[in-house]
Amino acid sequence: MSTIILGIESSCDDTSAAVIADGVLKSNVIASQKVHENYGGVVPELASRAHQQNIVPVVSEAIRQAGISKQDIDAIAFTRGPGLPGSLHVGTSFSKGLALGLNVPLVDVNHLHGHVLSHFIKDDESTEVPEFPFLCLLISGGNSQIVKVNSYSDMEILGQTIDDAAGEAFDKCAKSMGLPYPGGPIIDRMAQEGDATRFKFSKPHIAGYNYSFSGLKTSFLYTLRDEMKLNPNFIEENKNHLAASLQKTIVDILMDKFSKAVKDTGIKTIAIAGGVSANSGVRNAVQEYADRRHLKAFIPKRIYTTDNAAMIAVAGYYKFLDKKFCDITEPPFARVII
Numbered sequence: 001m002s003t004i005i006l007g008i009e010s011s012c013d014d015t016s017a018a019v020i021a022d023g024v025l026k027s028n029v030i031a032s033q034k035v036h037e038n039y040g041g042v043v044p045e046l047a048s049r050a051h052q053q054n055i056v057p058v059v060s061e062a063i064r065q066a067g068i069s070k071q072d073i074d075a076i077a078f079t080r081g082p083g084l085p086g087s088l089h090v091g092t093s094f095s096k097g098l099a100l101g102l103n104v105p106l107v108d109v110n111h112l113h114g115h116v117l118s119h120f121i122k123d124d125e126s127t128e129v130p131e132f133p134f135l136c137l138l139i140s141g142g143n144s145q146i147v148k149v150n151s152y153s154d155m156e157i158l159g160q161t162i163d164d165a166a167g168e169a170f171d172k173c174a175k176s177m178g179l180p181y182p183g184g185p186i187i188d189r190m191a192q193e194g195d196a197t198r199f200k201f202s203k204p205h206i207a208g209y210n211y212s213f214s215g216l217k218t219s220f221l222y223t224l225r226d227e228m229k230l231n232p233n234f235i236e237e238n239k240n241h242l243a244a245s246l247q248k249t250i251v252d253i254l255m256d257k258f259s260k261a262v263k264d265t266g267i268k269t270i271a272i273a274g275g276v277s278a279n280s281g282v283r284n285a286v287q288e289y290a291d292r293r294h295l296k297a298f299i300p301k302r303i304y305t306t307d308n309a310a311m312i313a314v315a316g317y318y319k320f321l322d323k324k325f326c327d328i329t330e331p332p333f334a335r336v337i338i
Protein backbone atom coordinates (compact mmCIF):
# COMPACT_ATOMS: atom_id res chain seq x y z
CA MET A 1 0.00 0.00 0.00
CA SER A 2 1.47 3.35 -0.96
CA THR A 3 1.31 6.50 1.16
CA ILE A 4 -0.89 9.05 -0.58
CA ILE A 5 -0.64 12.74 0.27
CA LEU A 6 -2.92 15.47 -1.02
CA GLY A 7 -1.11 18.84 -1.10
CA ILE A 8 -2.90 22.19 -1.13
CA GLU A 9 -1.24 25.54 -1.92
CA SER A 10 -2.98 28.92 -1.67
CA SER A 11 -0.37 31.33 -0.31
CA CYS A 12 -0.55 34.00 -3.01
CA ASP A 13 -2.39 34.05 -6.32
CA ASP A 14 -2.20 30.44 -7.50
CA THR A 15 -4.69 27.84 -6.25
CA SER A 16 -3.06 24.45 -6.56
CA ALA A 17 -3.67 20.85 -5.48
CA ALA A 18 -1.44 17.83 -6.05
CA VAL A 19 -1.39 14.15 -5.22
CA ILE A 20 1.76 12.15 -4.57
CA ALA A 21 2.06 8.44 -3.85
CA ASP A 22 5.27 7.40 -2.00
CA GLY A 23 6.88 10.66 -3.14
CA VAL A 24 6.00 10.14 -6.82
CA LEU A 25 3.82 12.79 -8.43
CA LYS A 26 0.40 11.64 -9.63
CA SER A 27 -1.21 15.00 -10.37
CA ASN A 28 -0.47 18.72 -10.00
CA VAL A 29 -3.28 21.13 -10.90
CA ILE A 30 -2.65 24.89 -10.83
CA ALA A 31 -5.30 27.58 -11.37
CA SER A 32 -3.60 30.94 -11.90
CA GLN A 33 -5.59 34.08 -11.26
CA LYS A 34 -5.91 36.49 -14.18
CA VAL A 35 -7.96 38.99 -12.16
CA HIS A 36 -4.84 40.86 -10.94
CA GLU A 37 -3.43 41.73 -14.36
CA ASN A 38 -5.18 45.09 -14.55
CA TYR A 39 -3.82 46.22 -11.19
CA GLY A 40 -0.05 45.88 -11.66
CA GLY A 41 0.24 43.44 -8.74
CA VAL A 42 -1.69 40.93 -6.64
CA VAL A 43 -4.78 42.39 -4.91
CA PRO A 44 -5.13 40.36 -1.67
CA GLU A 45 -8.92 40.53 -1.35
CA LEU A 46 -9.44 39.47 -4.96
CA ALA A 47 -6.92 36.66 -4.47
CA SER A 48 -8.83 35.17 -1.50
CA ARG A 49 -12.12 35.35 -3.38
CA ALA A 50 -10.62 33.61 -6.40
CA HIS A 51 -9.15 30.91 -4.12
CA GLN A 52 -12.63 30.31 -2.70
CA GLN A 53 -14.01 29.85 -6.20
CA ASN A 54 -11.15 27.65 -7.38
CA ILE A 55 -10.35 25.40 -4.47
CA VAL A 56 -13.12 22.80 -4.79
CA PRO A 57 -12.74 22.26 -8.57
CA VAL A 58 -8.92 22.29 -8.33
CA VAL A 59 -8.82 19.68 -5.55
CA SER A 60 -11.44 17.52 -7.30
CA GLU A 61 -9.46 17.65 -10.54
CA ALA A 62 -6.18 16.72 -8.79
CA ILE A 63 -7.89 13.68 -7.20
CA ARG A 64 -9.48 12.73 -10.54
CA GLN A 65 -6.22 13.05 -12.50
CA ALA A 66 -4.38 10.96 -9.89
CA GLY A 67 -6.90 8.16 -10.42
CA ILE A 68 -7.62 7.81 -6.70
CA SER A 69 -10.66 8.37 -4.53
CA LYS A 70 -10.81 10.67 -1.48
CA GLN A 71 -10.80 7.61 0.79
CA ASP A 72 -7.30 6.66 -0.46
CA ILE A 73 -5.75 9.85 0.98
CA ASP A 74 -3.48 9.25 4.02
CA ALA A 75 -2.85 12.89 4.97
CA ILE A 76 -3.47 16.43 3.82
CA ALA A 77 -0.48 18.75 3.52
CA PHE A 78 -1.23 22.45 3.23
CA THR A 79 0.70 25.71 3.04
CA ARG A 80 0.37 27.33 6.45
CA GLY A 81 2.56 30.34 5.63
CA PRO A 82 4.17 32.65 4.80
CA GLY A 83 1.86 34.38 2.34
CA LEU A 84 -1.21 36.58 2.11
CA PRO A 85 -3.38 36.03 5.22
CA GLY A 86 -6.72 35.87 3.37
CA SER A 87 -5.35 33.48 0.73
CA LEU A 88 -3.77 31.25 3.38
CA HIS A 89 -7.04 31.14 5.33
CA VAL A 90 -8.88 29.67 2.35
CA GLY A 91 -6.42 26.78 1.89
CA THR A 92 -6.01 26.22 5.63
CA SER A 93 -9.74 26.14 6.38
CA PHE A 94 -10.45 23.89 3.42
CA SER A 95 -7.65 21.49 4.41
CA LYS A 96 -8.87 21.31 8.00
CA GLY A 97 -12.43 20.62 6.91
CA LEU A 98 -11.37 17.89 4.50
CA ALA A 99 -9.00 16.29 7.04
CA LEU A 100 -11.81 16.22 9.62
CA GLY A 101 -14.26 14.81 7.09
CA LEU A 102 -11.86 12.07 5.95
CA ASN A 103 -10.47 11.51 9.46
CA VAL A 104 -6.84 11.80 8.28
CA PRO A 105 -3.94 13.80 9.78
CA LEU A 106 -3.06 17.32 8.73
CA VAL A 107 0.52 18.29 7.93
CA ASP A 108 1.42 21.99 7.80
CA VAL A 109 4.12 23.08 5.35
CA ASN A 110 6.21 26.22 5.32
CA HIS A 111 5.91 27.57 1.78
CA LEU A 112 9.65 28.32 1.58
CA HIS A 113 10.54 24.77 2.66
CA GLY A 114 8.19 23.67 -0.11
CA HIS A 115 10.18 25.63 -2.71
CA VAL A 116 13.48 24.17 -1.47
CA LEU A 117 12.05 20.63 -1.37
CA SER A 118 10.61 20.95 -4.89
CA HIS A 119 13.80 19.12 -5.94
CA PHE A 120 12.37 15.99 -4.33
CA ILE A 121 9.27 15.90 -6.54
CA LYS A 122 9.70 12.64 -8.43
CA ASP A 123 8.09 12.29 -11.84
CA ASP A 124 8.89 8.60 -11.56
CA GLU A 125 11.15 6.35 -9.50
CA SER A 126 14.20 7.24 -11.63
CA THR A 127 14.14 11.00 -10.85
CA GLU A 128 17.48 12.04 -9.37
CA VAL A 129 17.24 14.06 -6.13
CA PRO A 130 19.91 16.07 -4.24
CA GLU A 131 21.96 14.58 -1.43
CA PHE A 132 22.17 16.42 1.90
CA PRO A 133 23.64 18.83 2.64
CA PHE A 134 23.09 21.07 -0.37
CA LEU A 135 23.05 24.82 -0.85
CA CYS A 136 19.90 26.28 -2.34
CA LEU A 137 19.50 29.72 -3.85
CA LEU A 138 15.86 30.46 -3.09
CA ILE A 139 14.71 33.37 -5.24
CA SER A 140 11.13 34.51 -5.66
CA GLY A 141 8.93 37.58 -5.69
CA GLY A 142 9.14 37.85 -1.91
CA ASN A 143 12.43 36.21 -0.93
CA SER A 144 16.09 35.94 -1.88
CA GLN A 145 17.91 33.56 0.40
CA ILE A 146 20.91 31.27 0.46
CA VAL A 147 19.77 28.20 2.39
CA LYS A 148 21.93 25.38 3.68
CA VAL A 149 19.68 22.35 3.51
CA ASN A 150 20.84 19.75 6.05
CA SER A 151 17.77 17.49 5.86
CA TYR A 152 14.10 17.62 4.88
CA SER A 153 13.37 19.58 8.05
CA ASP A 154 16.67 21.24 9.02
CA MET A 155 17.43 24.36 6.96
CA GLU A 156 19.74 27.25 7.84
CA ILE A 157 19.56 30.65 6.18
CA LEU A 158 23.14 31.75 5.47
CA GLY A 159 22.12 35.02 3.81
CA GLN A 160 19.04 36.89 2.64
CA THR A 161 17.96 40.17 1.18
CA ILE A 162 17.93 43.20 3.43
CA ASP A 163 15.46 45.05 1.18
CA ASP A 164 13.88 43.97 -2.13
CA ALA A 165 13.78 40.39 -3.38
CA ALA A 166 15.28 39.46 -6.77
CA GLY A 167 11.78 39.03 -8.24
CA GLU A 168 10.79 42.47 -6.99
CA ALA A 169 13.86 43.96 -8.69
CA PHE A 170 12.76 42.37 -11.98
CA ASP A 171 9.12 43.38 -11.53
CA LYS A 172 9.71 46.96 -10.35
CA CYS A 173 12.27 47.76 -13.05
CA ALA A 174 9.95 46.21 -15.65
CA LYS A 175 7.11 48.38 -14.36
CA SER A 176 9.24 51.50 -14.77
CA MET A 177 9.73 50.49 -18.42
CA GLY A 178 5.93 50.37 -18.80
CA LEU A 179 5.72 46.55 -18.83
CA PRO A 180 2.82 44.67 -17.21
CA TYR A 181 3.03 42.65 -13.97
CA PRO A 182 4.83 40.33 -13.41
CA GLY A 183 7.66 41.77 -15.48
CA GLY A 184 10.29 39.11 -14.67
CA PRO A 185 9.37 36.65 -17.44
CA ILE A 186 8.99 39.51 -19.97
CA ILE A 187 12.45 40.88 -19.13
CA ASP A 188 13.81 37.35 -19.55
CA ARG A 189 12.31 37.09 -23.06
CA MET A 190 13.44 40.58 -24.12
CA ALA A 191 16.94 39.98 -22.73
CA GLN A 192 17.47 37.22 -25.32
CA GLU A 193 17.51 39.90 -28.04
CA GLY A 194 19.58 42.51 -26.20
CA ASP A 195 23.22 43.40 -25.56
CA ALA A 196 23.91 42.87 -21.84
CA THR A 197 27.04 45.07 -21.91
CA ARG A 198 25.18 48.17 -23.17
CA PHE A 199 24.27 49.62 -19.76
CA LYS A 200 25.91 49.49 -16.32
CA PHE A 201 23.81 49.57 -13.17
CA SER A 202 25.07 49.76 -9.62
CA LYS A 203 25.84 46.65 -7.62
CA PRO A 204 25.59 46.49 -3.81
CA HIS A 205 28.47 46.19 -1.36
CA ILE A 206 26.92 44.27 1.50
CA ALA A 207 28.85 42.21 4.03
CA GLY A 208 28.55 38.42 4.28
CA TYR A 209 26.03 36.48 2.23
CA ASN A 210 23.22 39.02 2.36
CA TYR A 211 21.63 40.58 -0.70
CA SER A 212 20.35 44.05 -1.55
CA PHE A 213 18.49 45.03 -4.71
CA SER A 214 17.12 48.48 -3.89
CA GLY A 215 20.25 50.34 -5.11
CA LEU A 216 20.06 48.57 -8.46
CA LYS A 217 16.41 49.58 -8.77
CA THR A 218 17.28 53.23 -8.08
CA SER A 219 20.18 53.22 -10.52
CA PHE A 220 17.92 51.67 -13.20
CA LEU A 221 15.24 54.33 -12.60
CA TYR A 222 17.81 57.16 -12.75
CA THR A 223 19.19 55.85 -16.04
CA LEU A 224 15.69 55.82 -17.54
CA ARG A 225 14.89 59.29 -16.18
CA ASP A 226 18.15 60.90 -17.39
CA GLU A 227 18.11 59.27 -20.82
CA MET A 228 14.42 60.04 -21.40
CA LYS A 229 15.19 63.74 -20.92
CA LEU A 230 17.57 63.54 -23.88
CA ASN A 231 15.52 61.13 -25.98
CA PRO A 232 11.82 60.52 -25.28
CA ASN A 233 12.01 57.26 -27.28
CA PHE A 234 14.92 55.95 -25.22
CA ILE A 235 13.05 53.05 -23.59
CA GLU A 236 11.39 51.92 -26.81
CA GLU A 237 14.65 52.05 -28.78
CA ASN A 238 16.71 50.29 -26.08
CA LYS A 239 14.22 47.98 -24.36
CA ASN A 240 16.01 44.73 -25.19
CA HIS A 241 19.42 46.13 -24.19
CA LEU A 242 17.93 47.49 -20.95
CA ALA A 243 16.37 44.08 -20.22
CA ALA A 244 19.60 42.21 -21.00
CA SER A 245 21.76 44.59 -18.92
CA LEU A 246 19.32 44.47 -16.00
CA GLN A 247 19.13 40.68 -16.10
CA LYS A 248 22.92 40.37 -16.24
CA THR A 249 23.30 42.67 -13.22
CA ILE A 250 20.75 40.70 -11.17
CA VAL A 251 22.40 37.41 -12.11
CA ASP A 252 25.85 38.78 -11.20
CA ILE A 253 24.58 39.98 -7.81
CA LEU A 254 22.96 36.60 -7.10
CA MET A 255 25.99 34.59 -8.22
CA ASP A 256 28.51 36.73 -6.35
CA LYS A 257 27.13 35.79 -2.91
CA PHE A 258 25.98 32.30 -3.84
CA SER A 259 29.42 31.32 -5.17
CA LYS A 260 31.04 32.79 -2.06
CA ALA A 261 28.78 30.64 0.15
CA VAL A 262 29.53 27.55 -1.98
CA LYS A 263 33.29 28.13 -1.70
CA ASP A 264 33.23 28.87 2.04
CA THR A 265 31.07 25.87 2.96
CA GLY A 266 32.76 23.48 0.55
CA ILE A 267 29.36 21.97 -0.28
CA LYS A 268 29.38 20.13 -3.60
CA THR A 269 25.68 20.06 -4.44
CA ILE A 270 23.83 23.25 -5.34
CA ALA A 271 20.26 24.03 -6.34
CA ILE A 272 17.98 26.92 -7.23
CA ALA A 273 14.30 27.28 -6.42
CA GLY A 274 11.44 29.81 -6.47
CA GLY A 275 9.83 31.86 -9.24
CA VAL A 276 13.03 33.63 -10.34
CA SER A 277 14.79 30.27 -10.80
CA ALA A 278 12.78 30.09 -14.06
CA ASN A 279 15.03 32.88 -15.37
CA SER A 280 17.25 31.67 -18.20
CA GLY A 281 20.16 33.93 -17.15
CA VAL A 282 20.12 32.50 -13.61
CA ARG A 283 19.75 28.92 -14.84
CA ASN A 284 22.66 29.23 -17.28
CA ALA A 285 24.90 30.98 -14.75
CA VAL A 286 24.31 28.34 -12.06
CA GLN A 287 24.84 25.45 -14.48
CA GLU A 288 28.05 27.02 -15.89
CA TYR A 289 29.37 27.70 -12.41
CA ALA A 290 28.68 24.09 -11.37
CA ASP A 291 30.37 22.73 -14.51
CA ARG A 292 33.44 24.91 -13.96
CA ARG A 293 33.85 23.83 -10.35
CA HIS A 294 32.74 20.20 -10.83
CA LEU A 295 29.67 20.59 -8.65
CA LYS A 296 26.31 18.88 -9.05
CA ALA A 297 23.59 21.43 -9.90
CA PHE A 298 19.85 20.88 -9.57
CA ILE A 299 17.91 23.19 -11.87
CA PRO A 300 14.15 22.69 -11.44
CA LYS A 301 11.69 22.13 -14.26
CA ARG A 302 9.99 25.48 -14.92
CA ILE A 303 6.59 24.13 -13.77
CA TYR A 304 8.07 23.53 -10.29
CA THR A 305 9.63 27.00 -9.96
CA THR A 306 6.31 28.78 -9.60
CA ASP A 307 3.91 28.27 -6.69
CA ASN A 308 2.56 24.72 -6.91
CA ALA A 309 1.06 22.10 -4.62
CA ALA A 310 3.40 19.30 -5.75
CA MET A 311 6.18 20.84 -3.66
CA ILE A 312 3.80 21.19 -0.69
CA ALA A 313 2.72 17.57 -1.03
CA VAL A 314 6.31 16.33 -1.19
CA ALA A 315 7.39 18.45 1.81
CA GLY A 316 4.30 17.16 3.64
CA TYR A 317 5.16 13.57 2.74
CA TYR A 318 8.52 13.71 4.54
CA LYS A 319 6.95 15.42 7.55
CA PHE A 320 4.23 12.75 7.56
CA LEU A 321 6.90 10.02 7.64
CA ASP A 322 8.36 11.79 10.71
CA LYS A 323 4.82 11.88 12.22
CA LYS A 324 4.97 15.66 12.57
CA PHE A 325 1.29 16.52 12.38
CA CYS A 326 -0.49 19.83 12.74
CA ASP A 327 -3.21 20.43 15.29
CA ILE A 328 -6.54 21.50 13.85
CA THR A 329 -6.50 24.66 16.00
CA GLU A 330 -3.25 26.04 14.46
CA PRO A 331 -3.84 29.26 12.49
CA PRO A 332 -2.00 30.22 9.29
CA PHE A 333 0.94 32.63 9.58
CA ALA A 334 1.66 35.49 7.19
CA ARG A 335 5.36 35.99 7.87
CA VAL A 336 8.11 33.75 9.14
CA ILE A 337 11.82 33.14 8.98
CA ILE A 338 12.65 29.54 8.05
Ligand code: KG4
Binding pocket: 012, 139, 140, 141, 142, 143, 166, 167, 168, 170, 171, 182, 183, 184, 185, 186, 188, 274, 275, 276, 277, 278, 279, 280, 305, 306, 307
Ligand atom coordinates in the same frame (compact mmCIF):
# COMPACT_ATOMS: atom_id res chain seq x y z
O1 KG4 B 1 7.88 32.07 -6.35
P1 KG4 B 1 6.92 32.94 -7.07
O2 KG4 B 1 6.02 32.27 -8.08
O3 KG4 B 1 5.97 33.68 -6.08
C1 KG4 B 1 6.21 34.78 -5.29
O4 KG4 B 1 7.21 34.86 -4.55
O5 KG4 B 1 5.32 35.66 -5.33
O6 KG4 B 1 7.79 34.07 -7.80
C2 KG4 B 1 7.23 35.06 -8.61
C3 KG4 B 1 8.37 35.93 -9.10
C4 KG4 B 1 7.90 37.20 -9.77
O7 KG4 B 1 8.66 38.27 -9.24
C5 KG4 B 1 8.24 36.96 -11.24
O8 KG4 B 1 8.52 38.13 -11.96
C6 KG4 B 1 9.45 36.10 -11.12
O9 KG4 B 1 9.16 35.22 -10.05
N1 KG4 B 1 9.74 35.34 -12.34
C7 KG4 B 1 10.80 35.59 -13.13
C8 KG4 B 1 10.73 34.69 -14.22
N2 KG4 B 1 9.61 33.91 -14.05
C9 KG4 B 1 9.02 34.33 -12.88
N3 KG4 B 1 11.79 36.49 -13.02
C10 KG4 B 1 12.72 36.51 -13.97
N4 KG4 B 1 12.70 35.69 -15.05
C11 KG4 B 1 11.74 34.76 -15.21
N5 KG4 B 1 11.75 33.94 -16.27
